[in-house]
Amino acid sequence: MIKQDIYLYNSLTEKKEIFRPLNAPHVDIYVCGPTVYDYVHLGNMRPVVVFDTLRRFLESQNYSVKFVSNYTDVDDKIINRAISEQTDTKTISDRFIAIFEANLHAVNALVPTVTPRATAYVPKMIEFIGELVDKGFAYVKDGNVYFRVTKIKDYGKLANVNVSELIVGARIEENINKENPIDFILWKKSDDILNWNSPWSKGRPGWHTECVVMINEVFKKPKIDIHGGGFDLKFPHHENEIAQAEAHSDSLLANYWLHNGFVNLNDEKMAKSTGNIITAQDFLEEHDGNILRLILLSTHYRAPLNLKEDVINLAKTEILKIQRALISANLIVDFNQLVPQESPLFSKFINFLSDDLNTPNALSVIYEGVKELNIAVRNNDIDETSMLAFTIIKMLRILGLEKIVRVITDEDHKLYQEYNLARANKDFAKSDKIRDELIKRGLM
């Protein structure tokens, strides 16, 4: 039973639309994953957290989600790295996939239903490209295959770019092989260390083709519900995916195109080219993954997010605030026996998430709950405490922040009771000693 209407901002139409899956309650989501040639940086973690949260939210609303995120393991950068390290590309890919997956785990992202690797689908890509050639949407030149963009009448509809202006824009590299400067490559002739035989040449597929084919193959259909990724992928990557899907299957590939904003570092774009980056690995070695997750959810997913020291400290403080409230609640109610009853706050929370995944507002509901919980605990209102704790934990789980909930042991309970007893007996020397221990355990 689906609970209520959900609105999502669709980049394709540039407006919020009511979300209607093609085959409810099933939802198909594809998110462009990383090219696995190096450590990912914090910017790469944004789509991970955003779309994982979308998935969790949809599942909480009783949708059954097939969540697919690929690994691009066919790429010049991987080849170059493999050559410079005198190894093969698979070694490089495997290494950085493992690191990336550890990063995903650290931010408590659910494991995707499927994580296809481009290398596993190359024969299908060759087949796909062949069909485009047969249909006249692609042409072969010197062993390379290019997509004939002019065959797509409204090319540019996603990124809102104009073909003639693009050409005038002149930053497109001159390539005399192409019929048109904006045509993009589907098959690249190459005898590098990573290549496949094709009817046109020994070579490898183009990046834009990889995603389309993986979507077609993994979902076994030409059109899915949601396609996500960073803003920068809108053009040309997603635009070109759409063009190929239209040519191949007369489909726009996905009904809803979602794009997350960028992460800036100290007011500058986070980019490897300028060296202004923090790798996810480095950040997560220094800070808890929940901190990163909270930071990424504290700003609406489409807005830019500026990372700096203050923001990290703020996230730490906020997590502590939630933790403290739940600990004090846990000291008077058993979390294993919470009455499964939701506070009215819960529907407010869901309403915010239903409005284009407004996580900042959703978080504000959690803080509201925290305040109510603190009051309930102080009043020793067991029923209210139980209900609020249940509700807050449920909300945290939907945001993927449930790991911040501390587990209180029997020993902790006992210690706390001793503390209260000592205070009641005005044995302050003893109570202060216990207090130190409680603080040490993070319980006060």
Added chain:
RNA sequence: GCUUCCAUAGCCAAGUGGUAAGGCCAUUGACUGCAACUCAAUUACCGUCGGUUCGAAUCCGGCUGGAAGCUCCA
């Protein structure tokens, strides 16, 4: 050059036509054996100029400042 987007308190950040959510910080008070925690109270006319409107942070236009895309990129 072309195309988009953004500009809300010391900081983070919602709100997109009816007189500014939430959090951090700060100040004051309550609670406390002292403290911490917690609770309560206080703190913004929304970059700027002009227009539309009974009414605008919210719509339109100019200006200033900033960002992104047009090339690999989350």
